Amino acid sequence: MTGETSHDRVLVTGGTGYVGAHxxxxxxxxxHRVRTTVRSLDRAAEVRAALNVHGTDPDGRLEIxxxxxxxxxxxxxxxxxCAHVLHVASPFPAARPAHDDDVIVPARDGALRVLRAARDGGVRRVVLTSSFAAIGYSRRADGRAYDETDWTDPADDNSAYVRSKAIAERAAWDFVAAEGDGLELAVVNPTGIFGPVLGPRLSASAAMVKAMLAGAMASVPPLYFxxxxxxxxxxxxxxxMTSPAAAGERFLASAGEAISFLGMARILAESLGGRAARVPTRELTADQVREAARTDPAMREAAGRLGEVPALNxxxxxxxLGWTPRDTATTIIDTAESLFRLGLVDTPAPN
Incomplete structure (x- = not known):
């Protein structure tokens, strides 16, 4: 692979998304010159607004x-x-889908569409955004830390989203091996993604921090991530995208040890003082989670992971790649500060 220059054009799919915008x-x-995709050009203004919050001037180098x-x-x-494609876009259901294939099929087929177009268009490398969901959602008893050699079994009883990430990533690797015609693939597998938000359309993780700060979560399940x-x-x-050593490799991305919802709430309380007066202070018991799982699909997934504290390598x-992530506390605090800064969470009135 040849060296990169500042003149390379990069395609980023999903420019309105949390990760895509960053x-x-x-x-x-x-x-770089950047081209990014949106489902409809009606949403192009969202991309530019996010860049404004990001503090970045496109300077004529952005195409939507x-x-x-x-x-x-x-x-x-x-x-x-385009010399490279960063395929970041993927469906994330706001609610449990009526059918698992409503999430799985778009994730898998969308990845294959992008890869086929990249191959046919002479792209050198695709970087696919996968997830820890494709690595660590099949239980095992050996206690070893999860790493890039691990795979979630799509046949296991997991949510449609979790299964979609494993199925889509497998399909991507299979395509490149069988039909890639020299196209390089690298994959990033993040755990729970937090950090500064760039607009009012929140990811599930940022929405959870918002709910904590707004007092919408009286108690939290005893889950670690x-x-x-x-x-x-x-x-x-x-x-x-730029390292020759990344071709054909997966990269698990996490800052450190897993944290619980309650641990996250404590970070907010300790760092933000009165602004975090409404964060939860109690954990549900295991029995309460199991009882709630009878009627709440989200709690059903929580019940299946009770007692599991994933170790991450x-x-x-x-x-x-020489990657050095921020510490977890900084990330959680910066998520909250961005929500306050954009007026997405009201500061509690002093007592």
């Missing part, structure tokens, strides 16, 4: 085009002239 901003700051993961049209034009900053996810995408991203 990736676009990072690439522009690095001097329409392309939908659910349709073939537009993808050949989207990849034309990895945390990674959205800015560090963007940084890892750029490293996976992120040495590969650090050693191969």
């Amino acid at each position: 990736v676009v901003g990072r690439l522009l700051r690095d001097g 085009v329409a392309a939908d993961l659910a349709a073939d049209g537009g993808w050949d034009a989207a990849v034309a002239g 990895g945390v990674v900053d959205v800015r560090d996810v963007a940084d890892l995408h750029v490293r996976a 992120t040495a590969k991203a650090r050693t191969v």
Whole structure:
């Protein structure tokens, strides 16, 4: 693979998304020309508004085009002239879908559409945003830390979103191996993504921090998960795009040890004082989670992971790509500060 120059054009799918907007901003700051896709050009203004919050001036180097993961049209034009593609867009259901395939099929087929267009358009490398969901949602008894050699079994009883990430990533690797014709693939597998929001359309993780700050969560389930900053996810995408060593590799992205919902609430309370007066202070018991799981699909998934504290081995991203993520507390605090700054959470009135 040849060295990169500031004149390389990069396609980023999903420019209105949480990760996509940060990736676009990072690439522009690095001097790249960027093209990004939105499902409808009616949402182009959202991309520019996010960049304004990001503090990045596109300076004429940003192009916004329409392309939908659910349709073939537009993808050949989207990849034309691009040296690299960062495929960040993927469906994330706001509620449990009526059918699992409503999430799985668009994720898998959308990834394959992008890869086919990239191959046919002479793109050198695609970086795919996958997830820890594709690595660590199949239970095992050996206690070993999860790493890039692990895979979630799509046949396991997991949510449609979790299964979609494993199925879509597998399909991507299979395509490149069988039909890639020299196209390089690298994959980023983030844990829970937090960090500064760039607009009012919130990711599930940022919405959870907002709910905590707004007092909408009286108590939380005793669940543990990895945390990674959205800015560090963007940084890892750029490293996976530019490093020759990244071709054909997966990279698990997490800042450190897993944290619980209650641990996150405590970070907010300790750092924000009165502004975090409404964060939850109690955990549900295991029995309460199981009872709630009878009627609440979200709690059903929580019940299936009770007592599991995932150990995470992120040495590969650090050693191969020189990636150094922010600490978890900084990320959680910066998420909250951005919500306050954009007026998305009201500061509690003093007692």
